[in-house]
Amino acid sequence: MNNTYRSNLKRIRDLLLSDTIEDDYVTGEDSDSDNDSDSVSIESDHTSTNEHISEESDISNSDDDDQCDAYTDDQPETLEKAGIIWSIHANPAQGRIPVGNIIKTKPGPITKVQTILDAFKLFLTHEILDEVVIQTNRYAEHKSSKWKLIDRIELESFIGLVVRAGLHRNNHESLSDLWDISQSSPLYRATMSLQRFRQFLQFLRFDDRQNYDKTDRLSPIRYIFELFIKQLPRHFVPGKNLTVDEQLVPFRGCCCFVQYMPNKPAKYGLMFWLLCDADSRYVLPIDLYTGKKDNIIQKNLVSNVVLHLVDQLPNDVKQGRTITFDRYFTDVKLSEALLNRKMTSIGVVDYRRVFFAE
Structure with a gap:
């Protein structure tokens, strides 16, 4: 100066x-x-x-x-609390990158698609549709002797009408108005009759009631849900940075595990845990929170959730990635478990946690 x-x-x-x-x-x-x-x-x-x-x-x-x-x-050079040793000195820099930190897979899409429909069918596969057809026909035949069997094409038509109604925000309109040509698009009537659409809504099923697991609140859609989740990491390789967080999907229907979160815009809905690619925001494995089991608080819930999501990734995708999360997830044992999977983590530490040295 x-x-x-x-x-x-x-x-x-x-x-x-x-x-x-x-x-x-x-x-x-x-x-x-x-x-x-x-x-x-x-x-x-x-x-x-x-x-x-x-x-x-x-x-x-x-x-x-x-x-x-x-x-x-x-200040002492090291402090110990809850079995965790904290040091005022940073770890010495390593000369060469460890083999476990080297990303061997190129990030980006794996499967090439030409149309939006092709991309849609990557996740709603024939295996999923065929399972819905089987379970719906089985249940409908048991309930109605006049049931006409459905096939995959008719099921796809039904799904298309549902998607179109949601796209045009027709969810608050009555079905009679949607099938009225004078008030709505003729596409609904041209695809199927109103009576047939109502039959789909009445008899649509995703599981076999004989194999119903009463301890699993997600049992009615468990098999279909897991088939869908398996498709998510198959078509995209994430970059080196991943994120984990929860997302509340707005829903006020009849469901025993609807969550109330006053800080969220929707406040009521289904809470999903998501593992995402930080750059593209592509959603990798997800999990649905179904509430407490037998009204018992689950120990290490958030750590188990993160590890459950990570373990659904292929081993070559785990290696070298860094997961970032907020203080709700940050835990020393979780970080150690991720290191064992050749992954690192970054998170905000709440000073009130038992393992944090003052």
Whole structure:
């Protein structure tokens, strides 16, 4: 700072001297002498002031260094709490990147598609549709002797109408209005009759009731749900940075595990845990929270959720990735478990956690 100030002061002096030279032709040698003495006086005053500030700055810096050294001397190099040892020293830098941190797979889409329908069918596969056809026909035949068997094509038509109604925000309109050509698109009536659509809504099933697991609240859709989840990581390789968080999908229907979250915009809905690629926001494995089991609080819930999501990734995709999460998930044991899977983690630490050293 001292050199910069001197440089600026020298420029000011040169300007003053140049003005003095111009005034020479008017005022003569006496004026030149006065101006020179004034400029020298200005330089002398500012120089002494700058040196005084520099000395004070040096004294202040030395005091800060002494305080910092005293604080460092008072602090132990390591602290232990809840079996976790904390150190004031950072880990030494490694010369070469460990093999476990090298990403061997190129991030990006795996499967190429030409149309939106092709992309849709990557996740709603024939295996899923065929299972729905089997279970729906089985249940409908048991309930109605006049049931006409459905096939995959008719099921796809039904799904298409449902998607279209949602796309055009027709969820609050009655079915009669949707099938009325004068009030809605003729596409609904051209695809199937209103009576047939209502039969789909009545008899649509995703599981075999004879194999119903009463301890699993997701049992009615468990098999279909897992088939869908398996497709998510098959068609995309994430980058080196992943994120884990929850998402509340708005829903107020009849369901025993609807969650109330007052801080969310929707407040009521189904809570999903998501593992996503940070760059593209592509959703990898997901999990649905179905509430407490037998009204018992589950231990290590969030850690188990993260590990469950991670373990659904292929081993070559896990290697070298870093997961970022908020303080709700951050835990030392979770970080150690991720290291065993050749993954690192970054998270905000809540100072109130039992493992955090004060």
